Amino acid sequence: xxxxxxxxxxxxxxxxxxxxxxxxxxxxxxxxxxxxxxxxxxxxxxxxxxxxxxxxxxxxxxxxxxxxxxxxxxxxxxxxxxxxxxxxxxxxxxxxxxxxxxxxxxxxxxxxxxxxxxxxxxxxxxxxxxxxxxxxxxxxxxxxxxxxxxxxxxxxxxxxxxxxxxxxxxxxxxxxxxxxxxxxxxxxxxxxxxxxxxxxxxxxxxxxxxxxxxxxxxxxxxxxxxxxxxxxxxxxxxxxxxxxxxxxxxxxxxxxxxxxxxxxxxxxxxxxxxxxxxxxxxxxxxxxxxxxxxxxxxxxxxxxxxxxxxxxxxxxxxxxxxxxxxxxxxxxxxxxxxxxxxxxxxxxxxxxxxxxxxxxxxxxxxxxxxxxxxxxxxxxxxxxxxxxxxxxxxxxxxxxxxxxxxxxxxxxxxxxxxxxxxxxxxxxxxxxxxxxxxxxxxxxxxxxxxxxxxxxxxxxxxxxxxxxxxxxxxxxxxxxxxxxxxxxxxxxxxxxxxxxxxxxxxxxxxxxxxxxxxxxxxxxxxxxxxxxxxxxxxxxxxxxxxxxxxxxxxxxxxxxxxxxxxxxxxxxxxxxxxxxxxxxxxxxxxxxxxxxxxxxxxxxxxxxxxxxxxxxxxxxxxxxxxxxxxxxxxxxxxxxxxxxxxxxxxxxxxxxxxxxxxxxxxxxxxxxxxxxxxxxxxxxxxxxxxxxxxxxxxxxxxxxxxxxxxxxxxxxxxxxxxxxxxxxxxxxxxxxxxxxxxxxxxxxxxxxxxxxxxxxxxxxxxxxxxxxxxxxxxxxxxxxxxxxxxxxxxxxxxxxxxxxxxxxxxxxxxxxxxxxxxxxxxxxxxxxxxxxxxxxxxxxxxxxxxxxxxxxxxxxxxxxxxxxxxxxxxxxxxxxxxxxxx
Amino acid sequence: xxxxxxxxxxxxxxxxxxxxxxxxxxxxxxxxxxxxxxxxxxxxxxxxxxxxxxxxxxxxxxxxxxxxxxxxxxxxxxxxxxxxxxxxxxxxxxxxxxxxxxxxxxxxx
Numbered sequence: 001x002x003x004x005x006x007x008x009x010x011x012x013x014x015x016x017x018x019x020x021x022x023x024x025x026x027x028x029x030x031x032x033x034x035x036x037x038x039x040x041x042x043x044x045x046x047x048x049x050x051x052x053x054x055x056x057x058x059x060x061x062x063x064x065x066x067x068x069x070x071x072x073x074x075x076x077x078x079x080x081x082x083x084x085x086x087x088x089x090x091x092x093x094x095x096x097x098x099x100x101x102x103x104x105x106x107x108x109x110x111x112x113x114x115x116x117x118x119x120x121x122x123x124x125x126x127x128x129x130x131x132x133x134x135x136x137x138x139x140x141x142x143x144x145x146x147x148x149x150x151x152x153x154x155x156x157x158x159x160x161x162x163x164x165x166x167x168x169x170x171x172x173x174x175x176x177x178x179x180x181x182x183x184x185x186x187x188x189x190x191x192x193x194x195x196x197x198x199x200x201x202x203x204x205x206x207x208x209x210x211x212x213x214x215x216x217x218x219x220x221x222x223x224x225x226x227x228x229x230x231x232x233x234x235x236x237x238x239x240x241x242x243x244x245x246x247x248x249x250x251x252x253x254x255x256x257x258x259x260x261x262x263x264x265x266x267x268x269x270x271x272x273x274x275x276x277x278x279x280x281x282x283x284x285x286x287x288x289x290x291x292x293x294x295x296x297x298x299x300x301x302x303x304x305x306x307x308x309x310x311x312x313x314x315x316x317x318x319x320x321x322x323x324x325x326x327x328x329x330x331x332x333x334x335x336x337x338x339x340x341x342x343x344x345x346x347x348x349x350x351x352x353x354x355x356x357x358x359x360x361x362x363x364x365x366x367x368x369x370x371x372x373x374x375x376x377x378x379x380x381x382x383x384x385x386x387x388x389x390x391x392x393x394x395x396x397x398x399x400x401x402x403x404x405x406x407x408x409x410x411x412x413x414x415x416x417x418x419x420x421x422x423x424x425x426x427x428x429x430x431x432x433x434x435x436x437x438x439x440x441x442x443x444x445x446x447x448x449x450x451x452x453x454x455x456x457x458x459x460x461x462x463x464x465x466x467x468x469x470x471x472x473x474x475x476x477x478x479x480x481x482x483x484x485x486x487x488x489x490x491x492x493x494x495x496x497x498x499x500x501x502x503x504x505x506x507x508x509x510x511x512x513x514x515x516x517x518x519x520x521x522x523x524x525x526x527x528x529x530x531x532x533x534x535x536x537x538x539x540x541x542x543x544x545x546x547x548x549x550x551x552x553x554x555x556x557x558x559x560x561x562x563x564x565x566x567x568x569x570x571x572x573x574x575x576x577x578x579x580x581x582x583x584x585x586x587x588x589x590x591x592x593x594x595x596x597x598x599x600x601x602x603x604x605x606x607x608x609x610x611x612x613x614x615x616x617x618x619x620x621x622x623x624x625x626x627x628x629x630x631x632x633x634x635x636x637x638x639x640x641x642x643x644x645x646x647x648x649x650x651x652x653x654x655x656x657x658x659x660x661x662x663x664x665x666x667x668x669x670x671x672x673x674x675x676x677x678x679x680x681x682x683x684x685x686x687x688x689x690x691x692x693x694x695x696x697x698x699x700x701x702x703x704x705x706x707x708x709x710x711x712x713x714x715x716x717x718x719x720x721x722x723x724x725x726x727x728x729x730x731x732x733x734x735x736x737x738x739x740x741x742x743x744x745x746x747x748x749x750x751x752x753x754x755x756x757x758x759x760x761x762x763x764x765x766x767x768x769x770x771x772x773x774x775x776x777x778x779x780x781x782x783x784x785x786x787x788x789x790x791x792x793x794x795x796x797x798x799x800x801x802x803x804x805x806x807x808x809x810x811x812x813x814x815x816x817x818x819x820x821x822x823x824x825x826x827x828x829x830x831x832x833x834x835x836x837x838x839x840x841x842x843x844x845x846x847x848x849x850x851x852x853x854x855x856x857x858x859x860x861x862x863x864x865x866x867x868x869x870x871x872x873x874x875x876x877x878x879x880x881x882x883x884x885x886x
Numbered sequence: 887x888x889x890x891x892x893x894x895x896x897x898x899x900x901x902x903x904x905x906x907x908x909x910x911x912x913x914x915x916x917x918x919x920x921x922x923x924x925x926x927x928x929x930x931x932x933x934x935x936x937x938x939x940x941x942x943x944x945x946x947x948x949x950x951x952x953x954x955x956x957x958x959x960x961x962x963x964x965x966x967x968x969x970x971x972x973x974x975x976x977x978x979x980x981x982x983x984x985x986x987x988x989x990x991x992x993x994x995x
Contacts, residue, residue, distance in 0.1 A: 058932070
């Protein structure tokens with residue numbers, strides 16, 4: 001406890017410093033006076049006595065400082081002193097201070113924004129109870145397999161949920177004002193309890209409520225409850241109509257509950273019916289999660305999932321490939337949800353880090369020239385007895401104060417940068433909504449401000465404090481050029497150029513990627529095409545005939561609209577992320593080793609004019625016709641790649657395909673060109689083996705039912721704005737209970753499908769632009785400074801006959817040389833680093849020579865621009881004036 | 887008269903001793919007491935006296951209180967704390983050990 005009391009005494013001294021000084025002063029004065037008296041008594045004259053005592057006492061000031069240092073607070077006093085001095089010095093040079101602060105704010109602000117993204121998306125634990133025990137079981141499972149997993153697993157409590165329209169996350173909510181279409185999720189009864197989420201109002205599902213007969217229930221999201229039910233608490237127990245089925249509302253989730261997929265507004269339980277093998281095993285494959293049981297480890301769960309899959313495969317009522325979910329594993333849920341966003345964010349964080357590094361380099365370079373200009377001030381302080389360490393500390397305080405100012409400004413910048421970043425990133429980035437600034441971001445900003453302050457301040461401070469005293473104090477010292485300083489700065493700028501090369505090359509590669517993607521022929525022509533999704537529910541599509549008739553009527557009336565030239569319907573559109581599929585068997589196809597007997601095929605359901613409208617060309621056979629009706633023999637059209645894969649070297653027309661649940665075979669009547677259905681980059685989905693089209697009246701989805709939600713596609717002439725309203729009016733005049741989605745242009749759909757590479761490109765273009773700007777300013781700064789130091793030399797050269805042109809070239813050459821040095825380092829660095837970008841590139845290699853060449857030329861051009869102003873200034877030097885002024 | 891500097895490390899000991907013998911003293915009196923009892927051999931430098939007193943205040947060996955001298959001047963009087971009294975014993979025994987050791991060393995033929 002002694003040290004504790006000691007600290008208390010020290011602290012009270014700090015708080016009563018003025019009192020302490022006065023006491024010490026008075027005490028020592030008394031001491032001196034008594035000593036003087038003693039001297040006088042022993043026969044000295046008063047003045048002799050005074051001086052003798054003064055000598056003996058020594059420097060009063062030093063003594064007082066020493067006594068005070070005993071208390072151990074000198075560092076604090078120095079800090080206060082240094083900070084005051086730093087603020088005064090910075091205020092004296094507003095231009096420098098502004099440039100340095102803004103530069104740092106750019107670097108620090110960008111980093112803070114990026115950090116809050118990384119923190120919110122990658123680092124912060126999921127907002128579920130005990131998130132560390134939650135796992136993802138990879139793969140997609142039909143209801144039957146989910147039940148089997150739940151019964152078999154000893155290590156996990158397994159739950160499942162639907163995540164896309166194909167497995168049932170599309171809902172029509174009727175009977176609450178205008179019919180609306182919204183995203184929901186069909187979940188196993190235990191899903192919410194596995195997540196550890198409770199209801200805000202009412203309750204969540206109970207075990208068994210996902211069994212057929214007990215499942216007519218629904219839970220609302222807080223947003224849906226607020227918007228559609230006016231936050232009415234009596235909603236619990238009320239019956240609502242979801243997809244034409246009556247369901248009782250049993251709960252409302254809390255406002256901050258964030259589900260596994262964004263945008264979900266409604267939860268309904270699974271409909272598990274063991275007596276219906278088709279429904280249990282044929283469709284609605286959905287993702288699964290689990291909660292590790294107490295004591296179970298991830299490793300045990302991984303081992304278990306493999307054996308469970310092997311047990312489940314024979315349970316399928318049809319033959320499924322032995323390789324089904326062979327690579328299924330168990331991952332921490334957080335890792336899985338973040339997925340490929342992780343790599344992207346880390347790459348971006350690296351890029352922002354480079355920008356901060358460059359900002360530091362620029363400020364360091366600025367400080368170096370400041371240090372040279374302040375040489376005399378520093379030399380004077382050293383001559384007056386300031387120790388080197390003390391001067392370094394003072395200069396470092398200045399740079400830290402600068403960095404903190406930059407950090408403060410950067411924090412403000414980060415707030416706006418974060419909202420821009422959030423709009424840049426695709427909306428389905430997991431956990432994006434949770435991202436915000438908090439104390440951790442503040443701590444991060446404070447930390448990087450301090451670190452960068454020391455980082456960019458150290459070299460200039462050490463250099464400034466080691467200046468030769470007499471050389472600097474001498475007035476005539478001006479002629480000597482500060483060659484060490486210039487070399488150091490040139491090195492810094494070259495490093496900066498190298499960093500800029502890395503970022504600009506990355507931006508270049510991403511630009512080329514986007515350009516390539518936009519050049520891709522997606523397999524259809526989207527010009528003047530509009531698509532709108534209409535989603536009648538089971539009540540308006542009670543039987544096939546009614547549904548077919550509804551669309552016939554819609555198409556007929558849409559075709560009569562002015563400005564509409566051609567119209568068709570399809571169950572899906574390319575590049576929007578929907579994947580309708582069927583499980584089919586291919587006739588006369590010899591099975592290869594490990595190949596599925598019943599492959600999964602992408603399955604389009606289209607009306608006869610679809611191919612012509614979309615510009616999908618017929619390769620052989622015929623297109624669909626009105627005669628391909630519900631009653632006529634089944635016909636299908638396959639894509640060229642599918643024909644090649646299953647019937648290589650044969651004529652596919654006349655072959656047969658059978659849906660695994662059908663008895664009748666359907667005949668292939670034609671082959672059409674391939675369409676990039678899933679992405680422009682033509683990366684096919686690994687679980688799909690081909691693509692087929694069915695005429696709408698004969699079509700089925702994976703649920704063996706006629707697709708009810710369809711896109712109306714129209715070729716139009718003229719403005720698209722008013723078609724949206726017209727189509728809406730049209731649909732509601734045909735059936736007011738059918739919700740109509742947003743009208744989109746096909747060109748817009750294509751462009752949106754490149755949202756990810758585009759956002760990545762824009763971010764890198766921003767970083768690259770800032771990096772180039774910083775490099776240009778840095779180059780300009782160092783060349784201008786060195787030219788100003790060489791005025792005498794230049795005057796001398798001109799006096800000796802050098803032409804203005806040769807002086808111009810001399811200075812410009814210096815700037816270009818700087819950039820070339822930077823390129824020499826930056827190009828190999830970029831070659832090494834762009835490999836990290838490989839997964840984001842398409843149609844361009846990470847070492848694309850053309851991009852590297854273009855970036856090199858760009859930077860040399862920037863060097864020329866940055867060097868032009870000082871070069872011109874130098875060539876205008878009047879030799880007489882230059883020589884005389886020394 | 888020749889005056890010697892106080893050997894390093896013994897200033898605390900001497901100050902503690904002065905206060906132990908005389909009770910309350912101010913800085914000048916401490917310096918004077920040391921010089922007088924050492925027959926003017928030991929001279930206390932003011933340059934070390936005051937920092938040393940600060941150090942002892944921090945350690946809690948002494949306390950300081952303002953008072954009035956016989957000549958009616960304000961002066962800061964130092965006084966031993968119980969902790970300081972203990973410290974005096976420690977310093978004395980340490981000093982005696984060191985002196986004994988040095989004596990042995992220089993008497994070795």
